[in-house]
Amino acid sequence: MAKKSNYAIHPDFAHYPAINLPFGSFMVGLVNAFINLDTFFRQRHLLRNAVKHSVVSADGTAFPVYQFMPDNHKAGEKLPAIIYYHGGAFALTYASTHVVSMAMYAQQRYAVFMVDYRLGPKHVFPKPFEDAWAALVWVAANADKLGVDKNRIAVGGDSAGGCLTAAIAQKVKDSGGPAIRGQMMIYPALDKNSNTESATRFLDTPLWNGNVNKKMWAMYLRDYTGKATPPYAAPADRSDLGGLAPAYVENAEFDPLRDEAEAYAKRLQTAGVKTVFNPTRGTVHGYDTVFESELSKATIQQRFDFLKTIFS
Numbered sequence: 001m002a003k004k005s006n007y008a009i010h011p012d013f014a015h016y017p018a019i020n021l022p023f024g025s026f027m028v029g030l031v032n033a034f035i036n037l038d039t040f041f042r043q044r045h046l047l048r049n050a051v052k053h054s055v056v057s058a059d060g061t062a063f064p065v066y067q068f069m070p071d072n073h074k075a076g077e078k079l080p081a082i083i084y085y086h087g088g089a090f091a092l093t094y095a096s097t098h099v100v101s102m103a104m105y106a107q108q109r110y111a112v113f114m115v116d117y118r119l120g121p122k123h124v125f126p127k128p129f130e131d132a133w134a135a136l137v138w139v140a141a142n143a144d145k146l147g148v149d150k151n152r153i154a155v156g157g158d159s160a161g162g163c164l165t166a167a168i169a170q171k172v173k174d175s176g177g178p179a180i181r182g183q184m185m186i187y188p189a190l191d192k193n194s195n196t197e198s199a200t201r202f203l204d205t206p207l208w209n210g211n212v213n214k215k216m217w218a219m220y221l222r223d224y225t226g227k228a229t230p231p232y233a234a235p236a237d238r239s240d241l242g243g244l245a246p247a248y249v250e251n252a253e254f255d256p257l258r259d260e261a262e263a264y265a266k267r268l269q270t271a272g273v274k275t276v277f278n279p280t281r282g283t284v285h286g287y288d289t290v291f292e293s294e295l296s297k298a299t300i301q302q303r304f305d306f307l308k309t310i311f312s
Contacts, residue, residue: 007205007254010282012293016206023091023121023219032093032119042096046103050114057118057127057134064116065135068106073147080152080181080311081111081143083136085168087159087186087286089216090128091120097289108304110311111148113139117164120219125233128220132164133171140178152311154182154245159208159257159285160216162188166235166264169245174231182310184248184303187257187285188264192217192234196259203256208285210256236264241271248276248306250299252283276306 021031039047051067073079082105086094094114106112117131136155143150157165162185169183191199194217199210218225221233229237247268251261258279265277280287280299288296 008282009206009254009284010287010293010295012290012295013206013282013284013287016284016286018204018206018209019212021089021091021212021215023089023215025121028091028119028121035093035095039094039096039099043099046099050099050102053138055131055135055138058130059127061118061127061131063118063131063134065138066102066114066116067146068102068112068114069147070106070109077147078143078149079109079111079147080307081113081139081146081148081154082184082307083113083115083139083153083155085115085117085132085155085157085161085164087157087161088119089212090124090160090163090220091216093119095289097291100291101288104300105307108307110307111146124220124222125224126230128160129164129167129232132168136168136172136178136180151179153178153180154184154307154310155180156184156186156248157188158186158288160189160220162186162261163190163235166190167232169247170235170238171232172245173243180245182246182248182306183244184306185261185264186250186288186303187252187255188235188249188261189213189216189257190234190264191236191260192221192229193236194256196256196263198258199256199260201256202254202258205254205256206284208255208257213256236260241268241273244268244271244273246274246310248278248303250278250280250303252285252287253279253281254283255285257285276302278302
């Protein structure tokens, strides 16, 4: 268990356990089977209300994308869209809390697309990134029939999904489209070096810690060991952040990813990118899954405010 007394964690999140995720295929498969069962029993009604699409990636592999719409959506209405990349260390599937979050965003009158991208350890970079990009291209190309306003699309994600979000925003800039209105990064993993103060200090924090973080990057970038890391694999590597889409960057206080998120937000601001930086306090990685917490509610509202601003 994490040594909770060492950190001033808010009581709403102090019950979170420490984890030591092994990235072997057997254990990852076992954990994902449990997550799938939990999601089915807890949120199958929300999944039933979502439309499951099949999208084809660059190598011809099909993967699912789940579309969530508001309850009062009218036929023919074109809504702003959020393409969301879930967290899970590039190895774990979406959780029941992700499904709840997608439904919450949809009720703000957005079309929400949760991307079920391929996962490690079987599929590592660039496969998850290629799926993430294919999802954006597909939504933009099929906007009319999906009920989406193609001029109002944003990308977002948490943790590993925040990494994909940042990478997709970079590729949008480099390739000239599809156009996005903004990028929303929630305690994102951005820096493969894992040598910030928070990454080296928080080795026993609840839910996520610096040791597991290093293992995650080693898995995700294993095909580039001893080689130069390619573009979009680790977004913090990019030297020029100018011209990227407006950004929302949120971090958690007792999280090894804290400092890299703050550094990226400041670099975006320095580069002239309109950026909202939200440094939450008393929080740990994944704190926002305690939906009943007043702190979580306030932070989620800030995300809603950002989306409202970029889509207005």
